[in-house]
Amino acid sequence: MEKKISSSVLLAIIASGVMTFSGVTVETSMNITFPTLIKEFGIGLSVVQWMTTIYLLVLSSIIPLSRFLKARFKMSTLFIVANLLFLAGLVVDAFAPSFIFLLLGRVIQGLGTGIALPLMFNIILENVPQERLGVMMGFGSLITAAASAVGPTFGGIIVNTLGWRFIFIILMPVLLISLLMGIFSIPHLRKNELSSERFDLKSFLLIVATFAGLIIGIDTISTSSFWNPMVLIPIVIGLVALFTFIRVQNHSAQPLLRVHILKNTAYAKYVVAFFINQLIILGLAFVVPNYVQLINHSSSSVAGLLLLPGAVIGAVVSPFSGALLDRFGAKKPILSGIAVMVVSLLLLSIFSSHLANSVIMILYSLIMIGVGLAYGNIMTKGLSYLSGELQADGNAIITTVQQFAGAIGTVIVATIITKVGAIGGGNGLLGYTAALIFLLVISIIQLITIKTTKE
Incomplete structure (x- = not known):
């Protein structure tokens, strides 16, 4: 007999999925705003692109911590922190008086989304019966794919009608609804066993160096020669940090991420x-x-x-x-x-x-x-x-x-x-x-x- 998915599990997946959807929607809609932001803040294309670059850098640095965070904190705690961080980032960006504040908002959003993205799939993997796993993992993929699809269209409509700040304002009540659904449903999920392992700061800094080097270096290739020091040096730093990180994890009794x-x-x-x-x-x-x-x-x-x-x-x-x-x-x-x-x-x-x-x-x-x-x-x-x-x-x-x-x-x-x-x-x-x-x-x-x- 096919096992059913409980209403609490479905609600928890939807709640975390709404966070993920919002994060991807903002990410994919921001490119539409670049010409407007360049004009409003008097900046160049190379500067405005940091709206995306810094967000992806934070996201890429936080996601590898998801296994550690899951082991140290309750699922409900991670959900609430992720949601509140994302909301705070939306508020900062919606009312940003300068471009620096816009970047700060994107950093805060990156922290929230970095926790939220793996959370949804962890909830599915741990709480959905094996015979329904494919459908629910497909549902999780639908959320990210749909957000990628509607993001540019959503961004274009909002920029041309209400103004770019409403990209963030409109998502605020959506995140609040997600927060309420998660607070109600996530405490009813299967409890994960918590550990007392310590946070490995050295490994985290190596993760940041890896993605900072690779993302910045590869991003510069489009406007420079591959042999340009502004391309080569960051990429080399990123690769050295990556191999060092792998070596450290393989020799650690409590690795931050089990890369083996x-x-x-x-x-x-x-x-x-x-x-x-x-x-x-x-x-x-x-x-x-x-x-x-x-x-x-x-x-x-x-x-x-x-x-x-x-x-x-x-x-x-x-x-x-x-x-x-x-x-x-x-x-x-x-x-x-x-x-x-x-x-x-x-x-x-x-x-x-x-x-x-x-x-x-x-x-x-x-x-x-x-x-x-x-x-x-x-x-x-x-x-x-x-x-x-x-x-x-x-x-x-x-x-x-x-x-x-x-x-x-x-x-x-x-x-x-x-x-x-x-x-x-x-x-x-x-x-x-x-x-x-x-x-x-x-x-x-x-x-x-x-x-x-x-x-």
């Missing part, structure tokens, strides 16, 4: 596949609207609307694909989804010299159906290779990888378009073709990675 789980080849392969999936999503989110505007000479509104059907369809497919996992296992929906992505990207690459907007919308929608079939199931299947006590570490690593892909995905694709276009004598179309081929190649690598992983 990456020695589990099957799990590691699914982490790589998840990283590639996220790169493809974000790469296309940059390539498609820019191609539509710069090559097809359509308006920004048309470019934004072309993305919306695919994003919505992909989001809706996510829980359905989780049900397929529960019934048929993970590999069938995952491989089917990736195959759809590969074929669609192949068609985009072949016909990249002349793609009508209608064709782009259809192929992009097909790709997002493929993403919907694969995305949440890759995460669920990857974590299934780990024992219960290691799943919090596995969730932390996968969620960190997701955010890191978010931080560098757009930069990589933009750099390919710019550099290849310059080599081709300013031929922008050549750059877009190269970017699509890059996405095609990594999608094939993703397919091979999953195909060669043993059950």
Whole structure:
């Protein structure tokens, strides 16, 4: 007999999901505000981009702590702290008198979202019956995917009608509703055993150095040569910090994050596949609207609307694909989804010299159906290779990888378009073709990675 999910568990997932949705919505809607913020605060593009960069840096630094936080604090405490931090960040940004205060608000929001993102999936993993796990992990993926879909549209409408500050103001009552739902439901969840392990400050500083170096260095590549010291030095610092962090964790009696789980080849392969999936999503989110505007000479509104059907369809497919996992296992929906992505990207690459907007919308929608079939199931299947006590570490690593892909995905694709276009004598179309081929190649690598992983 199929076990039911209790109302408290459902309410707790929705409450944490609303936080996650709000965090991703703000993140994806902020890019729309950049021209307005540049004009209002008298700053340049390189400065305003710190709105996203500093948020992703904080997010990437906090998420790896989720296993430690879960072991030290009650789930209800983490939820309330995350929610209040996010609310405080929204208030600071909504009434920011200067750009410095805007950055401060983004830092506070990053702290809250960094706790909230892994929390939702930890609640699902620990409280949902095994036979319903695929559906609920798909529901969790739906939340983040839907937020990514509506974020740019939401941001554009609010900026053009009410003003950018209302992006933060509108989300305040949403967070308050989430807080009330969580306070009511989370105390009824399965209690996690608390430990007294100490916080490893050295390891945390290495995490910060890793992501600060890699994110800042890779972000600079788009405007500089790879051999520029402003690119090389941060990347080297990030890599040295990363290898030092791994070494410290492997020799620690109480590691901040059990990175040794990456020695589990099957799990590691699914982490790589998840990283590639996220790169493809974000790469296309940059390539498609820019191609539509710069090559097809359509308006920004048309470019934004072309993305919306695919994003919505992909989001809706996510829980359905989780049900397929529960019934048929993970590999069938995952491989089917990736195959759809590969074929669609192949068609985009072949016909990249002349793609009508209608064709782009259809192929992009097909790709997002493929993403919907694969995305949440890759995460669920990857974590299934780990024992219960290691799943919090596995969730932390996968969620960190997701955010890191978010931080560098757009930069990589933009750099390919710019550099290849310059080599081709300013031929922008050549750059877009190269970017699509890059996405095609990594999608094939993703397919091979999953195909060669043993059950």
